[in-house]
Amino acid sequence: MLPDVVVIGGGIVGCSCAYYLAREGVRVCLVEKGNLASGTSRAGQSHIVLWEEPDINLQLEKASRLLYEALAEELPFDIEYRRTGSLALVENAGDWEPFERTVHSLQARGLDCQLLTSTDLCRLEPNLAPDLAGGAYFPEDAQVNPILTTLALAQAAKNMGAEIRPFTEVTGIELSAERKVTAVDTTTGRIPTAIVVNAAGVWSAAIGTMVGLEIPVIPRRGHIIVTEPVPDNLINCKIILAAGYMQTLGATSGVAMSANIQQTHSGNLLLGSSRDFGGFDRTVRPEVIRAQLARNLRFLPALANIHVIRTYAGLRPYSPDLVPIISEGDGVKGFYIATGHEGAGITMAPITGKLISEMITSKAPTVPLEPLSLRRFSHRQEEDRLG
Amino acid sequence: MSLEPEDEVIICRCEEVSLKEILEAIAEGARTVNEVKMRTRAGMGLCQGKTCRRLVSQILAQQTGQPMGEIMPATFRPPVRPVPIGVLATGDDEG
Ligand SMILES: Cc1cc2nc3c(=O)[nH]c(=O)nc-3n(C[C@H](O)[C@H](O)[C@H](O)COP(=O)(O)OP(=O)(O)OC[C@H]3O[C@@H](n4cnc5c(N)ncnc54)[C@H](O)[C@@H]3O)c2cc1C
Numbered sequence: 001m002l003p004d005v006v007v008i009g010g011g012i013v014g015c016s017c018a019y020y021l022a023r024e025g026v027r028v029c030l031v032e033k034g035n036l037a038s039g040t041s042r043a044g045q046s047h048i049v050l051w052e053e054p055d056i057n058l059q060l061e062k063a064s065r066l067l068y069e070a071l072a073e074e075l076p077f078d079i080e081y082r083r084t085g086s087l088a089l090v091e092n093a094g095d096w097e098p099f100e101r102t103v104h105s106l107q108a109r110g111l112d113c114q115l116l117t118s119t120d121l122c123r124l125e126p127n128l129a130p131d132l133a134g135g136a137y138f139p140e141d142a143q144v145n146p147i148l149t150t151l152a153l154a155q156a157a158k159n160m161g162a163e164i165r166p167f168t169e170v171t172g173i174e175l176s177a178e179r180k181v182t183a184v185d186t187t188t189g190r191i192p193t194a195i196v197v198n199a200a201g202v203w204s205a206a207i208g209t210m211v212g213l214e215i216p217v218i219p220r221r222g223h224i225i226v227t228e229p230v231p232d233n234l235i236n237c238k239i240i241l242a243a244g245y246m247q248t249l250g251a252t253s254g255v256a257m258s259a260n261i262q263q264t265h266s267g268n269l270l271l272g273s274s275r276d277f278g279g280f281d282r283t284v285r286p287e288v289i290r291a292q293l294a295r296n297l298r299f300l301p302a303l304a305n306i307h308v309i310r311t312y313a314g315l316r317p318y319s320p321d322l323v324p325i326i327s328e329g330d331g332v333k334g335f336y337i338a339t340g341h342e343g344a345g346i347t348m349a350p351i352t353g354k355l356i357s358e359m360i361t362s363k364a365p366t367v368p369l370e371p372l373s374l375r376r377f378s379h380r381q382e383e384d385r386l387g
Numbered sequence: 388m389s390l391e392p393e394d395e396v397i398i399c400r401c402e403e404v405s406l407k408e409i410l411e412a413i414a415e416g417a418r419t420v421n422e423v424k425m426r427t428r429a430g431m432g433l434c435q436g437k438t439c440r441r442l443v444s445q446i447l448a449q450q451t452g453q454p455m456g457e458i459m460p461a462t463f464r465p466p467v468r469p470v471p472i473g474v475l476a477t478g479d480d481e482g
Contacts, residue, residue, distance in 0.1 A: 035422050042425060147425050166416060228433055228469060266428070293476035304473030309435055 003029035003163065005195045005360060006184045008170050008207055010034075011041035012146055013338050013345055014199035015153035016353030022160040024361050029193070030154065030162060031186055033169035037150040040201050040345065043314025045224065045262050045270045047086065047239050048142040048347045051106055051113065052246065056323055056371040058109060060348050063366050065142060067350035075152040076159065079144055080265040086141035086239035087116075087125065089259075089299055090133040099243050103136050113138045127234055127302040135243065143238055145265060146346045153353075170200075173210045173335070181211075181334035195334045197356055201317045202280070204339035211332045215325065216377055217340045219315035221281070223274045223288050225296075226310040227303075229267030234302060238263045241273075242299060248275055249322055249343065255288055259296045269306070271296045273343070275316075282313045316342045324348060326355050326372040336360065337374055398446070399439040401432020409443060413450045419458060420444055433469060 005021055007014045010032025018030045032038070048068060050061045072081040090099050103115055116135045121128055124137075154164050165188065172185040173196060183192045198207045198215070208215035241260040248256035260272035274292050289311050297303050319325055319340030329335035336359060338352050351367065358365050370376075394407035404427045412426040420436075420443050423429055429443055430436030436443075448455045 035416065035418060037425060038422075151426070167418075227472070266431075290476055293472050297472060297476050304471065304476075306472050307433075307469035308472060308475055309433060309469050 003027045003191065003193050005029070005197060006031060006191055006193045007197045007199055008184070009039070009199035009201060009204075010036040010150070010154065010164070010166060011039045011199065011201050011345075012037070012150045012153070012349040013041075013201065013341065013352050014197070015150050015157065016349040017197050017199055017338055017356045018157040018162050018164070018353075019153040020353035020357035021360065022157040022162040024357050026357070026360065028157060028162040029165060029191060030157070031165045031168040031170060031184070031191070033167070033187075035166045036154050036164070037147045039203075040314050040316060041150050042147050043222075043224065043312060044146045044346050045260065045272055046080075046143045046145060046264055046346070047241075047260075047262060048144055049086070049344060050140050050347075051088075051111060051138055052249075052344060054323065055109065056367070057344065058106070058111065059367050060324070060351050061344065062111075062140075063354075064348050064351035065140060067354060068142060068144060071149075071153075071350060074156065075149075076155050077148070077152050079149040079152050081144045082142060082238070082265075083139075084141065084143045084238040085137060085139045086241065087135055087137055087237040088241055088243040088245075089121070089128070089135040090243045091298070093133045095243065096133045099136070102246075111138070112140050125236055125240070127300060128240075129299055129301055132299070137237070141239060143262065143264075144346065149346070149349070153349075170207065170210075173207075175211060175332065179332050181332065193334075195336065195360060197336045197338055197360075198329075199338045201339060201345075202315045204317065204337065208329070208337070211329060211335055213329045213332060213335070213374070214377075215337060215339065215374065216320050217317050217325070218277065219280055220318035220342065221274075221276050221278050221313050222272065222316055222343070223284060223292055223311065223313050225271040225289060225293060225308055226312075227269040227271065228307045228309055230263065230269055230306055232267070235261065235263060235300070240299070242295070245273065248273070251275060253277075255291070257288075257292055257295055259299045261296055261300060268309075269303075271303075275343075277318075280315065282315060284311050284313050317345065318342050320377070323371060324352065325374050326352055326369065327374040328359065330375055330378075398442050399427075399429035399432065399436075401434050401438070402428040402430075404429040404439075406446070409446055410450065413447060418447070418451060418453070420447065423447065
């Protein structure tokens with residue numbers, strides 16, 4: 001039987017699209033050039049974050065977190081989802097006021113969060129550096145294992161009839177004279193279809209080129225340090241990050257860095273986080289690892305005696321305004337885009353899959369689609385040109 | 388699948404992953420040492436696969452019929468020996 005929809009990319013985003021489409025009774029074929037979760041989705045940390053700017057991201061994150069609650073029940077195996085909450089730390093007294101304003105603005109928009117004094121911090125997390133200015137607790141934040149989530153979404157889609165085709169690389173997309181999708185060409189054969197979803201992460205721009213669309217997504221490298229399993233009481237809250245993390249998102253040059261400590265289900269710590277632009281190069285840079293460790297040590301001195309067992313780098317699919325692209329491809333009928341989630345693709349995968357399925361099955365979208373459109377970039381260029 | 392006694396053999400000692408779990412991962416589609424690692428945690432422990440990598444490759448070769456040379460080794464990532472963060476961060480490990 002021919003598929004109604006071909007999803008390109010077996011990362012957490014593509015697998016979520018396949019899952020939510022299959023749930024609507026759509027016949028899906030997912031193609032992946034390597035194996036499932038062989039791209040960015042195996043390199044992520046584990047944070048389901050709810051307090052990103054701008055407001056559209058906050059909306060996506062809130063909706064997605066609710067979907068995770070349901071997925072943890074629905075999916076065929078454990079995805080290690082837990083409502084851990086997260087703790088943001090302010091290093092210097094000088095940074096307290098702007099942070100306090102941010103927290104108040106998030107509260108005003110309905111996000112549950114509490115400011116914490118340095119005394120509160122010492123009581124809650126006795127192993128943290130004693131001289132921090134304060135922080136905030138975000139009780140709605142959660143944690144999940146991104147690899148298991150990707151595999152479980154694919155398995156669930158398969159159980160509902162989707163075809164999952166690993167080791168199948170898309171080499172071209174055929175369009176009719178009216179610029180309608182008619183087929184997807186792959187290394188394992190041609191697949192006739194009227195609808196394709198481009199969920200190829202940092203490779204999504206190359207897929208866009210196949211139909212003449214410019215998708216402004218580029219790789220943004222991030223280094224991760226994995227430690228040996230540590231005692232459960234080293235940190236009580238399993239996600240602790242420097243409040244300055246949110247500022248590193250906007251950096252455009254050099255290596256932007258911030259402490260980001262997450263303890264996984266298995267007890268290991270994943271220490272982040274850095275951001276730099278270096279093309280598709282995933283080579284680990286020792287000087288970045290050193291600086292990143294020093295940043296994390298500053299907030300959690302108790303790390304000094306803990307052993308590092310592994311380091312690696314992954315590539316975040318960066319979109320220029322840090323908002324994902326969940327959109328139709330303008331001027332190409334049947335071409336949909338789900339990419340550009342940067343450092344929040346694990347968080348936003350469920351809502352992305354749901355929105356794509358709503359678009360394809362002509363249902364009302366859970367979240368407004370206009371701010372997520374590909375068109376916003378051409379409008380922007382137009383405005384720049386007009387001055 | 389009937390459980391053979393030898394399936395309980397531990398292949399990855401750091402993470403206590405049994406032969407049975409590795410066979411299941413291959414049955415689910417894992418084709419490389421890395422993919423077995425992602426599904427089972429074999430090779431993710433303290434020794435980072437120094438002990439089990441070879442065994443996992445052999446099991447993969449045997450189950451999938453791929454020649455050993457084609458099975459990608461699990462990526463080796465620094466550090467090769469666990470190093471305390473206090474030492475790494477200050478660069479004292481060099482020399
Ligand atoms: C260091 C780091 C830490 C992170 N931490 C977090 C976190 O704590 N929380 C969070 O929410 N997010 C986090 N992220 C972000 C998150 O990991 C990504 O946003 C997310 O994994 C992107 O998923 P994806 O499915 O779009 O991409 P991918 O997982 O890369 O999937 C795309 C897939 O498309 C395939 N593909 C490409 N080209 C083709 C082709 N021609 N034919 C067929 N298939 C093709 C690729 O092989 C790949 O598997 C982190 C990222 C990094 C790098």
